[in-house]
Structures are given as C-alpha cells and as structure tokens.
Amino acid sequence: MPATTCPLRLGLTGGIGSGKSAVAEVWRRxxxxxxxxxxxxxxxxxxxxxxxxxxxxxxxxxxxxAAGTIDRAALARLVFADATARTALERIxxxxxxxxxxxxxxxxxxxxxxVIVHDSPLLLEKEQESSYRAVVAVLARREDRIARVIRDRxxxxxxxxxxxxxxxxxxxxxxxxxxxxxxxxxxxxxxxRALHALEAVLVGHEDSALR
Numbered sequence: 001m002p003a004t005t006c007p008l009r010l011g012l013t014g015g016i017g018s019g020k021s022a023v024a025e026v027w028r029r030x031x032x033x034x035x036x037x038x039x040x041x042x043x044x045x046x047x048x049x050x051x052x053x054x055x056x057x058x059x060x061x062x063x064x065x066a067a068g069t070i071d072r073a074a075l076a077r078l079v080f081a082d083a084t085a086r087t088a089l090e091r092i093x094x095x096x097x098x099x100x101x102x103x104x105x106x107x108x109x110x111x112x113x114x115v116i117v118h119d120s121p122l123l124l125e126k127e128q129e130s131s132y133r134a135v136v137a138v139l140a141r142r143e144d145r146i147a148r149v150i151r152d153r154x155x156x157x158x159x160x161x162x163x164x165x166x167x168x169x170x171x172x173x174x175x176x177x178x179x180x181x182x183x184x185x186x187x188x189x190x191x192x193r194a195l196h197a198l199e200a201v202l203v204g205h206e207d208s209a210l211r
Contacts (some may be wrong), residue, residue: 007033007108007116008205010198012132013123014138015041015170016163016181023138023194030195033108034091034117040097043068054092115202124168124176134201137168137177139185140195 012027014020028034032113044051048068056064059078065071079086101118108116118132129135140148142164158196174180179197183190 007105007113008059008202009105009132010115010117010201011123011128011135012117012119012138012156012175013121013135013173014112015145015173016121016160017149018138018140018148019148019181019190020119020121020138022183022187022190023136024117026191026194027198030198032115032117033104034119035056035104037097037118037120040100041093042056044093044096046119051092051096055089057087058092065139077206078194083173092190111178115198121169125166128191134178134179135176136197136201138181138183139173140182142170144183154193165173 012020012024014023022146026035028204038153043053046068046069052068052070055070055075059075063071063078075089079089088163105116120126120128123132123135124137145164146157148162149155151158168176181193181197183191183193
C-alpha cells in the first residue's frame with residue numbers, strides 16, 4: 001500500500017453573518033476539501049440514529065420530535081439555561097463529529113490531498129487554534145452582518161446581536177488569526193481575497209518547510 005501524506009490542516013472561522021460560508025464555498029470550488037463542522041453537528045440531532053437516541057435517553061422523550069429527531073428549539077431552551085445540560089449535549093454531539101471528521105481526514109490523506117479545511121464557527125471560542133497549521137478569519141462590518149442575517153435567514157436584529165454577544169469580537173479575531181479575509185465589497189472581490197489568503201498560507205507553509 002502506498003504511503004499516505006498528511007494534508008495541511010487549516011481552520012476557517014468568522015462571526016455570524018461575516019461571509020465565512022461564502023469563503024468556504026470559494027475554497028471548495030477551487031478543489032480543496034472543506035469540512036463543515038457545524039453541518040456535521042446538526043446531523044447528529046437532525047437524522048434519526050444513535051445520537052438522537054442518546055440525547056433522548058439523557059434529556060427525556062419530550063425532546064423527540066414527530067419526525068423522530070430532536071426538537072432543537074425545546075432542547076436549545078434547556079441547554080442555554082443549564083450549563084450541565086449544555087456540557088452533556090456537547091459531549092454527545094462532539095464525540096460523533098470527531099469520529100466523522102477523522103474518517104474524512106483519513107480519506108483525504110489516502111487520496112493525497114494537499115489541504116483540508118475545517119469550517120468552524122466556534123474555533124476561537126473553543127480555543128482550538130493549536131489544532132491547525134493556520135487559522136483564517138473572515139471579517140465584515142457589524143451592520144452589514146446584521147443586515148445579511150436578517151435578509152438571508154429571516155432573523156430579527158435582537159437575535160443576531162445575541163449571537164454576536166456570545167462570540168469573540170473582531171478585535172480578538174484580528175489578534176488571534178494568522179490571516180484575515182475582509183468581506184467589505186462584492187462577491188467577486190471576496191472570492192479573490194479568499195483565494196489570495198489561502199495561497200498566502202500555502203506559500204508560507206512551503207517556505208517554512210524549506211528552512
């Protein structure tokens with residue numbers, strides 16, 4: 001069996017409405033493997049299976065939806081008010097996400113892929129920078145972010161501001177990220193900036209490997 005190479009592991013993050021998902025899609029279209037950690041987390045509770053069953057066993061049958069999945073709204077009310085319940089839910093979800101991500105990373109290594117990106121909205125909040133060769137953060141103006149979420153997701157301003165309050169500030173992102181992508185213009189400009197940031201990370205990695 002041929003030896004496998006370890007892909008360069010990058011973290012992509014950004015606050016709500018920043019355009020992080022748009023950057024992830026640009027990188028995906030450029031041929032890189034992007035793992036959406038949020039999507040993997042949602043599947044644990046949105047698809048009938050052992051994750052749903054463990055959550056029901058832990059929190060109660062009243063949290064099972066008519067579709068056989070988890071009633072997210074009801075469970076959210078519980079975990080936001082109860083830190084112990086929140087920790088238990090994170091364990092149920094993240095244990096399964098870790099297994100799924102590890103399998104996908106192994107597939108990438110077997111295929112000889114150069115880069116693997118973790119699209120992770122809470123990367124900095126969870127203090128996971130050390131898990132990555134580099135972290136790229138997407139930034140946008142506060143009012144643009146609020147308007148984008150209201151327009152695209154149908155949420156109200158209070159909801160968006162409550163999420164922002166629970167996330168790290170842009171000053172923290174600037175301080176802790178290795179590269180920034182500014183989402184302050186049109187989609188074409190964002191795409192160009194996203195590709196430039198990724199290429200800068202890759203070139204920097206290659207340069208350091210030669211020293």
